[in-house]
Amino acid sequence: MSAVLRENTSTTWETAAQDVIVRAENIAKYFDVSPPWLNRVLERQQRAILHAVDGVSFEIKRGETLSLVGESGCGKSTVARLLVGLYTPTHGRINFFGRDLREMNSARGRGLRQKLQMIFQDPYASLNPRWRVADIIAEPLNAHGLMKDKHQVTARVDELLQQVRLAPADKTKYPHQFSGGQRQRLSIARALATKPEFLVCDEPTSALDVSVQAQVLNLMKDLQREMGLTYLFISHNLAVVHHISDRVGVMYLGKIVELASRTTLFNTPRHPYTRMLLDAIPDLEMSGRARTPVAGEVPNPLNPPSGCTFNPRCPYANDRCRVEVPLLKLYQHAGGETQAACHGVEEGRI
């Protein structure tokens, strides 16, 4: 039994173990949201620094899907934007294929940018309404100067449209002639144009209806299998995350509070926040399980609570939680291994 299992999984598992293609080391992004200088002087208002992402570390292996979940304002989209270079980290390092992401803007880093692409949330805002589909999809090819020959570009656009299950004839149309789900396919086709290895998907299906969401999720899984793509998937929808991920990180106020493989996280959640989130999901199976509403709300990120930022909502919080910031540590337990940032888990109270 175990031998068979080993043979089946060895190709993905053992190579993947060495093959980390993205590594984020303690990255942080702070935004200065201070009132204007005159107000600070006249009204004695303080400078305000928003810690949108505050010390996040993770690795993504080739061919896997890492998801980040959390409520609005937890910093998950900021992480996505940091990884594709739309923001520069305030501190910390992002390594991509062992090279620093900051090299990306130099001549040497051009090749790096082709390998990572992004799919955005709103398919209505992310496509230029005045461009034809052919121009939209060919833009990355032209920007990187990958293909000089016009016929070659047209052939590639046709191929990409077919890969996302649209027809080559669609390339003369404008974005408004497509539905939301079809537009998101166009975004995917554009992202795939440069043959990337790593895609950052920021809430790719949250603007779509469920039946269309299913089409896009199925397509993303198919493409991952066909092309060996690696995904960072950002979502607030736990059911979607459960469906698509290999590993899941739960974020709360700019930090990862729990990171584990999908089955471990969903079957044996360790951090009290993860447990609350899972309890709060509406139950479609109607098994009679009472839904426990999470108490309280996300605190103001400009003025986060001291110690563990979850302590005001946490039923297990004690004095240590109110003072000392918990660090993300690895725990072995019956359900597998989990990285969690919780004093209660460390002390074995939870």
Next chain:
Amino acid sequence: MTLTAAPPRAVGSPSGSLLEVRNLRIEFPTRRGTLVAVDDISFAIGPGEVLGVVGESGAGKSLTGAAIIGLLEPPGRIAGGEILLAGRRIDNLPYDAMRRIRGREIGAIFQDPLTSLNPLYTVGDQLIETITTHLDLSAGKARTRAIELLASTGIPAPDRRIDHYPHQFSGGMRQRVVIALALAAEPKLLIADEPTTALDVSIQAQIISLLKKLCRDHGTAVMLVTHDMGVIAETADRVAVMYAGRIAEIGPVSDVIHRPQHPYTVGLMGSIPTFGHEKERLTQINGSMPRLTAIPSGCAFHPRCVHAFDRCPRERPGLLPAGSSMAACWLHDPASARRAAPQASAVSA
């Protein structure tokens, strides 16, 4: 057996319904002809009952709610059918008469709590205005009642919070204020249009349990319009599934979720990711909802339906009994009984 028109008495509802919608049709006249956004739908809601209305964008679910409270935006208009509240017709009332019903007999909650509150008045002013408009109370008593209402929706320190402006509340707290407003005059019916869509999942759970508790305490009937099947599963007694301006299926909530009868409902349920069982692929319904300018003939779902046969593009099916639900599908017509009724497994994954 009626074949083309829905039965005039709406389906599966107890007699003596609080709200009855009969053959409602909503049209939008445009330069390029008339668009039919809601096409001949009938349903009823009993006293204290929660009816869920689900469907994807453009199915006409919000328009149906807007028509019931008389807030259909022109040029949209009710082109046919009737709406009865406790046996009294309300779709043809003059503006002022409808104004007295809105708030007093039918309350409303909308998706975005920020746009349903006036940013220039404190929440107390807005609550007191609603209370004194509909109930015969002095300003002082109305304020006491407003504080009670805020307290009943779980807002901490309501006697202080009542003098705050909407922008001083968080999203979840604002939605609590909106619920307090909607229930201020103890209406018998509440139209809740996507009440939790703009909220995070943890806040969503709080709002849903609050809504359930308050409506049970007051015996308020609710028409809950949402695209979130999970919210419906938890909250509703019966559910109506809408597609392209028509009701595809209506029945008790557990039957519609576990034993869907219409091929669209089967596909819709299969396309929702769940935790219960591992699925490599989700069931997908190919294509997308038709535009209002090009609604297919006969059954509007037939171009996307894996079971469609020659009759489907020709004739529009009415609601036919299917299990303990009603489904608008020719597969449930006894005349085509030799065809297998759709099951979850029959839809290609």
